[in-house]
Amino acid sequence: MLNCIQTKWIIVALALVFSHCGQQLEPQAKLAKMQPNVSSELAVAMRAMDGELVSLIARHAREDDWGGAALTQFDLTHLMPTDSSMLVDGYSAFSIAFSKQIDAFNAAPSADTYSGVVSGCLSCHMHACPGPLARINKRRLNEH
Ligand code: HEC
Numbered sequence: 021m022l023n024c025i026q027t028k029w030i031i032v033a034l035a036l037v038f039s040h041c042g043q044q045l046e047p048q049a050k051l052a053k054m055q056p057n058v059s060s061e062l063a064v065a066m067r068a069m070d071g072e073l074v075s076l077i078a079r080h081a082r083e084d085d086w087g088g089a090a091l092t093q094f095d096l097t098h099l100m101p102t103d104s105s106m107l108v109d110g111y112s113a114f115s116i117a118f119s120k121q122i123d124a125f126n127a128a129p130s131a132d133t134y135s136g137v138v139s140g141c142l143s144c145h146m147h148a149c150p151g152p153l154a155r156i157n158k159r160r161l162n163e164h
Contacts, residue, residue: 114144
């Protein structure tokens with residue numbers, strides 16, 4: 021049997037693991053208040069990218085008119101994550117593949133290249149940080 025203190029530490033450890041991956045559940049949002057420094061550079065960039073996808077969908081996807089659309093190229097290999105366990109094997113390969121998807125989109129914005137970007141988000145997330153997968157799935161074009 022686990023005693024009370026052990027159980028408490030396990031709960032704290034699990035909550036930290038999940039909250040670092042940006043899950044949006046209420047109990048984790050409450051826990052985040054105990055940490056003075058919640059957002060890593062990488063998490064901030066991720067939220068910015070996610071916001072860009074949301075506005076691309078609103079402005080371009082509905083009409084299937086991608087003229088003038090562009091995404092910011094963040095250097096994901098150099099931004100610091102919340103903790104180094106997120107830099108899983110293959111992380112830099114995923115970043116490089118992803119930055120090529122962004123380049124392809126910016127060179128020729130279209131539904132196709134947009135979908136390439138979203139699959140780049142999903143492939144890295146399946147390995148490095150599954151928390152936001154449900155949210156990222158909502159950025160797929162067939163979800164709209
Ligand atoms: C190369 C890997 C990689 C790619 C590509 C990637 N992510 Fe992430 N993402 C991460 C990691 C690692 C974290 C956790 C960052 C942290 O907590 O420090 C994260 C965190 C997030 C979060 C949670 C941020 C928060 O509020 O804490 C969201 C949302 C997110 N990513 C969306 C996206 C979207 C949308 C894309 C594609 C446009 C994307 N990610 C591409 C690795 C990646």
